[in-house]
Amino acid sequence: MKKFFALLLAAMMVLGICAASTAEEITTANATDVWAEKWADVDTSEHVVINYMTTGDAPTMGANAEMLAKLNERLTEVVNAEINIVWISWTDYLANYNLRIAAMDGSIDLIGSSTDWLDAWPNSKRGGFLELSPEMLQKYAPVTYATVPQNHWDVCTWNGNIYFIPEDNYSQWTNHGFIYRKDWAKEAGLENGCETWADLTTYVKYVKEAYGDKLIALWDTDGTAYPAGGYICSFAKWRSIDGLASGAIWGGYLDDPYKINCLYLEETDRLVEYAKLMKEWDEIGVWPTDVLSNTGADNRLEFRQGKTALEQHHTQTWTGIVSPKASTDNTMYLDDEDADAGFYYWGKEAGYVTRDLVTHGVAAVSAASKHPERTLMVYDMLRNDKTCYDLFNYGLEGRSYAIDENGYRYTPDTYVADNDSISTNWWWGRNDDLEIPSSAMNWDEINALYDEYDKIAVMYPYEAFVFDNSMVQSYINQCNETYNTYMKYICFGQYDVTPEEMVAEFQDALRAAGVDEVTAELQRQIDETYNK
Amino acid sequence: MQKAVPQKVINNRKPSVGRTLYQNKTLIIMCIPAIIYFIAFSYMPLPGIYVAFVNYNYRAGIFGSPFIGLRNFEFVAKSGKLWMLTKNTILFNFAFIILDNLLAVVVAILLKEIQSKMFRKVSQTMMFLPYFISQVLVGLLVFSLLNSDTGFLNVVLTRLGMTPLRLYKNGDAWPLIIILVHLWQKTGYNSVVYFAAIMGIDDSIIEASMIDGANGWQKIRHIILPSLRPTIVILLLFALGGIVKGDFGLFWNLVGRNPTLYQKVDIIEMFVYRATVSDFNFSTASAVGMYQSLVGFVLVLTVNTIVKKIEPDYSLF
Secondary structure, three states: OHHHHHHHHHHHHHHHHHHHHHHHHHHOOOOHHHHHHHOOOOOOOOOEEEEEEEEOOOOOOOOHHHHHHHHHHHHHHHHOEEEEEEEEOOOOHHHHHHHHHHHOOOOOOEEEEOOOOOOHHHHHHOOOEOOEOHHHHHHHOHHHHHHOOHHHHHOOEEOOEEOOEEOOOOOOOOOEEEEEEHHHHHHOOOOOOOOOHHHHHHHHHHHHHHHOOOOOOOOOOOOOOOOHHHHHOOOOOEEEOOOOOOOOOEEEEOOOOOOOEEHHHHOHHHHHHHHHHHHHHHHHOOOOOOHHHOOOOOHHHHHHOOOOOEEEEEHHHHHHHHOHHHOOOOOHHHHOOOOOEEEEEOOOOOOOEEOOOOOOOEEEEEOOOOOHHHHHHHHHHHHHOHHHHHHHHHOOEOOOEEEOOOOOEEOOOOOOHHHHOOOOOOOOOOOOOOOOOEOOOOHHHHHHHHHHHHHHEEOOOOOOOOOOOOOOHHHHHHHHHHHHHHHHHHHOOOOOOOHHHHHHHHHHHHHHHOHHHHHHHHHHHHHHHOOO | OOOHHHHHHHHHOOOOHHHHHHHOHHHHHHHHHHHHHHHHHHHOOHHHHHHHHEOOOOOOHHHHOOEOOOHHHHHHHHOOOHHHHHHHHHHHHHHHHHHHHHHHHHHHHHHHHOOOHHHHHHHHHHHHHHHHOOHHHHHHHHHHHHOOOOOHHHHHHHHOOOOOOOHHHOHHHHHHHHHHHHHHHHHHHHHHHHHHHHHOOOHHHHHHHHHOOOOHHHHHHHHHHHHHHHHHHHHHHHHHHOOOOOOHHHHHHHOOOOHHHHHHHOOHHHHHHHHHOOOOOHHHHHHHHHHHHHHHHHHHHHHHHHHHHHOHHHOOO
């Protein structure tokens, strides 16, 4: 046995060295020969256009066209292909995204996706994504294949087939929480910022009193963000199974994650507490009176401009707000030199956060693509070739960005966003080995928070679990609809009965919608997956 | 004379299809665009209804996907809301159809009675304009008028020392608001059809009635309204076919995601959207569409039969 482990260890080390060397060779600026060698036996005589589909609004100005021309030169040189970006604009993005995949007309090749915020699994199961065999990946995306470990390929596998490539070598945190004005929290007597929900309440009370007249609202929300789960999970160590429905309804406690339950039936007391607290916030006037119909607002932009005091989103968003130079929208720092943005994350009080899924960003190949091989080759270059990476992620050196003596990226003095910015929304193939940190970011604060996370982070427990929803999808739809309805009442204090009655009504509605049937089916499949 | 006899015999025989087509060629050529339209968009997609009974797979296509019977219909049925939703949808549409036509006829007659051509054109244009405003904007306009904090209505009420109306926190007023907004948007457009029908009435009949001493009201009651009857009946019949299909744009933009309001005015489309927006699924959407079409079809048949009994000339078929 000892011998076996020694051999295994040796084999892993050899593999590790191979992988490292491949990655290193490619990361040097002019790796054309290295690539050519890898694809020596691939026929690339026909020039092809690879259509890359991403969510986001197409840039109307800036240097995208010039950047793409340069990039395509490089891609043509190595794999005789060029890339074209197909944008799915943010309005109704999920429906349009799925529709484009369902069209199966060969108009898209490379698809950016995600198992938690875009329908990667439903599209795989419905035949929208091409199955990628290890042989195919090894041949056409050799560097990616060598650098993604087997356990990460496993979480992209369903019914024995790999469906997408994970963006698993990129550090980011997308755990949610409240972004708030740290300078105002200090004024309210909270020296370390908001560390508890009680602190948040003190903070909103103070801000309402001190700045209420100057702000559009404390939180100019449209009533579609539901921190109820975040509140409960600030105290209870519980994790939801992602990708079932928009609401995080099912999951398990971290000490026994494979015992599945519904958070809102398990945690009645905390939910009632939360409902009470939100009624209090409603009375304080944290959000507009007609919060549930307040659809025209853009709270994030308003927060950046110093016109609101709370924003609910994830750490990655906060990093862009806490860094004054990260966006020209961050005008609060110009108007108020003391301005500072803090972040209160769900789980802070219980002392845990869940690491990002490696499938939070994935790349898939359309099943209708006419050039799946070349698509993989282009992906491999975008993810691992230094020249391609810099162009596709940062733009034109000297115009879109420059690099200082410490190796940090900065925007040169000549930079004008309308002329020099680029946008590719490449959230499915970023690579820490090639990332150039930006000097515009407030790394002191960001790294302090990242260090805090690293100490308390736990792995997402359901990564290997792909749910077959066919038997219970109608129940999931019902439950999700019920959840979305009642969360609006509870999370914004929009109810006239007692909090206890409100929560009881919600729980009854969930049961009537079939929540228990879904829990039972999840439990059955979880048991199968984890051989309980 | 001798030739006339066989001619008559031929006429008594049923003419061949080809001959009928040839004889009516001009009419048929004029109908071709409409015929192509219906074949392409209404008849050719009909076999696609099958998608409502399968677990649709993009690669397998509609007919290659596994058959799952009525499971796609389950989610609406299971909600226990099907009856409430259908009832709401039908009642709203019923109100729309009746009020739309009533108001459109009244407006068309009023327009006809306006003597100044300039005034008529101006008022017609002003009534027509709201039809072109996107429903998203209509939703925002209504919010700007009625919201609690900065809405026009409440600002006025507060200034007058009255209690502001919390309309976005109480669903009771919304059936009325929705109907009013719908009428504001559609009446100008709807009245055009009736106005055209009125303009088509032979002036000599109206002149004759005036000579016989009919007053304005009598003219409307005995000449204009009876002349409009076929148009009214046909438009009503057409509208009934879609009575189970709600105006999603209007409802979604006015009451949208606010459950306090939509509990009172929920319609099939809104529920389906909310329940399936996170589950992009052609099959369930088609199942709902098929349910709506079937109910609509039965309604049209029923009403047509009733109309046929009362006034055979006005029935559709």
